[in-house]
Structure formats: structure tokens, C-alpha cells
Amino acid sequence: MGSKSKNLVLGFVVLAVFLISGVKSWTGEIHGRVVCDVCADSSIGPEDHILEGAEVAVLCITKSGEVVNYQAFTNAKGIYTVAETMPESDRWNTCLARPISSFHDHCNHLGNRSTGIKFTYSRPSGHFHTVRPFVYQPSTAPFYCTETLSE
Numbered sequence: 001m002g003s004k005s006k007n008l009v010l011g012f013v014v015l016a017v018f019l020i021s022g023v024k025s026w027t028g029e030i031h032g033r034v035v036c037d038v039c040a041d042s043s044i045g046p047e048d049h050i051l052e053g054a055e056v057a058v059l060c061i062t063k064s065g066e067v068v069n070y071q072a073f074t075n076a077k078g079i080y081t082v083a084e085t086m087p088e089s090d091r092w093n094t095c096l097a098r099p100i101s102s103f104h105d106h107c108n109h110l111g112n113r114s115t116g117i118k119f120t121y122s123r124p125s126g127h128f129h130t131v132r133p134f135v136y137q138p139s140t141a142p143f144y145c146t147e148t149l150s151e
Contacts, residue, residue: 026085027083028129030082032097034080034135035051035078037136038107038141039141040138044133051074052075052077055073055103056134057071057098057100058082059096062086083128096119097117097119098134099114107136109136110136111137
């Protein structure tokens with residue numbers, strides 16, 4: 001029997017064992033945004049913008065008690081995503097998402113209430129959980145921000 005035939009047979013055997021065992025798979029997804037609060041006013045406004053390349057860590061404890069760590073970076077829209085498929089019995093139970101760093105020199109100070117978000121993951125397979133945005137601020141707000149506050 002050729003190498004390709006052996007691999008095909010082995011693949012069918014693994015698939016058959018998986019199907020016979022009754023193991024159900026589960027897929028979870030966590031995503032959120034990272035934003036620069038330009039005026040450091042703790043509200044998202046038209047002067048604020050997303051941060052591409054910001055690093056976020058997500059730690060989850062599964063139903064079986066295993067601790068799994070994920071690292072993600074924001075895309076061009078400021079969104080990070082963590083996703084995994086695993087057996088239903090090992091699905092995520094509790095997770096903690098926290099910002100690690102912003103690589104933007106102009107906006108790299110972590111804002112208030114952005115230290116981390118703990119949540120219970122109770123979504124069914126194929127659904128996602130959205131984490132509230134993490135906010136970074138500049139070390140000093142631009143002049144136009146202080147000008148509107150004094151009026």
C-alpha cells in the first residue's frame with residue numbers, strides 16, 4: 001500500500017474514532033477594541049481613534065480546570081480576536097481579558113478602568129463574547145482638548 005493510501009486510511013480511522021466516541025466540539029470567540037482617548041476625557045468622541053497593533057492578553061479557565069493563555073493584536077480596525085475549537089467538556093468557563101501594551105508613542109498610557117475585565121463565558125458554540133473597549137490616553141491632552149473644556 002502506498003504512502004498516500006496509508007495516510008488516507010489512517011485519516012478515516014481517526015475520523016471514525018472521533019465520531020464513535022461521541023465527543024462534541026465547541027467553538028468560542030472573544031473580541032474587543034482598543035481605542036486612543038485623545039482628550040483623556042473618559043468618553044469616546046470624534047477626536048478619538050482606534051489603535052492598530054495594540055497587544056491584548058486573554059486568560060481562560062476551562063470547565064475541566066485547565067488554564068489557557070492567548071495573545072492577540074488589534075487589526076486595522078482596532079479589533080482583537082481570540083477563537084478556539086475544543087471538546088465541549090473543555091470549553092471556556094471564566095475568562096480575563098487585559099490590555100498589555102500600545103505601541104503608539106502618542107497614546108500609550110492606560111486609561112482608568114482599563115486594567116482588565118473578568119467575565120463568565122456562557123455563549124453557545126459558534127457565538128462570540130464582546131469585551132468593552134480598552135482605552136489608552138496620551139501623556140498630555142492636545143491644546144484643542146483643554147480649550148473646549150475651559151469655555
